[in-house]
Amino acid sequence: xxxxxxxxxxxxxxxxxxxxxxxxxxxxxxxxxxxxxxxxxxxxxxxxxxxxxxxxxxxxxxxxxxxxxxxxxxxxxxxxxxxxxxxxxxxxxxxxxxxxxxxxxxxxxxxxxxxxxxxxxxxxxxxxxxxxxxxxxxxxxxxxxxxxxxxxxxxxxxxxxxxxxxxxxxxxxxxxxxxxxxxxxxxxxxxxxxxxxxxxxxxxxxxxxxxxxxxxxxxxxxxxxxxxxxxxxxxxxxxxxxxxxxxxxxxxxxxxxxxxxxxxxxxxxxxxxxxxxxxxxxxxxxxxxxxxxxxx
Numbered sequence: 001x002x003x004x005x006x007x008x009x010x011x012x013x014x015x016x017x018x019x020x021x022x023x024x025x026x027x028x029x030x031x032x033x034x035x036x037x038x039x040x041x042x043x044x045x046x047x048x049x050x051x052x053x054x055x056x057x058x059x060x061x062x063x064x065x066x067x068x069x070x071x072x073x074x075x076x077x078x079x080x081x082x083x084x085x086x087x088x089x090x091x092x093x094x095x096x097x098x099x100x101x102x103x104x105x106x107x108x109x110x111x112x113x114x115x116x117x118x119x120x121x122x123x124x125x126x127x128x129x130x131x132x133x134x135x136x137x138x139x140x141x142x143x144x145x146x147x148x149x150x151x152x153x154x155x156x157x158x159x160x161x162x163x164x165x166x167x168x169x170x171x172x173x174x175x176x177x178x179x180x181x182x183x184x185x186x187x188x189x190x191x192x193x194x195x196x197x198x199x200x201x202x203x204x205x206x207x208x209x210x211x212x213x214x215x216x217x218x219x220x221x222x223x224x225x226x227x228x229x230x231x232x233x234x235x236x237x238x239x240x241x242x243x244x245x246x247x248x249x250x251x252x253x254x255x256x257x258x259x260x261x262x263x264x265x266x267x268x269x270x271x272x273x274x275x276x277x278x279x280x281x282x283x284x285x286x287x288x289x290x291x292x293x294x295x296x
Contacts, residue, residue: 033211033226035166039181040188040207041234042163042249044200048262049248050269051238053276054198055126055158056189057133061085062095064102068110068142077106077149084153087183088190104156105137108145122148124155132196133158147176154182158189164251171255184211199276204234235277242270 046052063081065074078094081104085092095102112121121144127135136156140148151168162171166181178186185207188194193206208227215223240246248266252258 033215033223034230036181036184036211037204037208037227037230039163039166040185041200041204041230042251043159043161043167043169043185044203045161045248045252046262047160047162047252047255047257048265049252049258050262050266051200051248051273052160052269053130053200053273054189054194054196054203055128055130055133055160056194056196057090057157058196059103059134061090061092061104062100062102063092063104063106064095065106065108067108070108073108073142073145076146080149081106081153081156083178084150084157084186087178087186088157089187090157090190103135105135106149107137107139108142109139111141111143122152124152126156126158129160130197150176150178154186157186159185162251162255162257164249164254199273199280201231201235201238201273201277202280204231235274238270238273241266242274246270 044051061081063078065077082092092104121141123139125137125139126133133156138149138152138156140152151173154167154169159169162169164170165172166179167173167185168176168178168182188207188210189203191206191210193210194203208231212220212223212227237246241248244267247253248258248263
């Protein structure tokens with residue numbers, strides 16, 4: 001049996017109080033809400049096995065391109081990174097000679113045809129990994145560049161996970177283009193409502209609210225119910241992991257990327273996320289802007 005639940009986030013509380021009685025059937029609109037929130041939730045999970053708080057840029061991004069065929073690939077790299085940045089609504093440009101140095105490096109390396117087994121031809125390193133991103137380096141083998149750059153750009157803009165599907169971040173994606181879910185995540189991630197270092201549960205509540213607001217008014221109550229139900233499930237999952245009983249999303253097992261150290265860290269990160277959720281709920285209870293008990 002799970003331990004007693006900590007106070008839930010304000011957005012979750014409002015939706016659950018309004019729509020406590022869950023319906024048996026799930027209409028197509030609600031299914032879409034569930035699927036999108038599942039993509040968002042899985043994006044918060046670092047592939048070794050732990051949930052991660054929000055990382056995002058605050059400063060303008062200055063890009064440099066170097067390595068194998070850099071001049072030939074430079075227009076493509078800048079175009080792809082610019083596309084992701086425009087979706088997020090943030091500033092990105094090539095670093096100018098004589099100006100401030102690049103804080104976003106793309107290094108293209110020669111193809112390594114000797115490696116076998118599980119390895120990554122493209123990879124991203126962010127500094128720091130959580131909070132305000134200061135520097136990023138993407139390293140990509142030349143043969144993989146065109147297929148992986150937008151995927152790595154999403155990581156470079158702060159999103160750590162690899163959802164099951166519906167996103168260019170998926171290991172099992174069918175194309176190398178941004179999806180509607182990717183556009184939704186980029187806009188929400190870089191909205192003023194989501195702050196660097198924000199708890200994944202608090203950020204999930206922001207995404208849930210934005211998703212519900214986009215639903216036609218006639219379907220909104222059911223969308224609220226569905227979004228609230230999903231958030232309750234995410235909360236329960238973290239509670240179980242924090243107690244040493246639960247597991248991260250199944251996609252992490254399917255991707256064969258879990259590590260014992262990552263799973264161990266997952267318990268600590270789940271405890272940290274729950275503590276942040278409890279603090280958020282307590283703060284909302286004290287807020288003079290909460291007009292009614294239901295609002296709190």
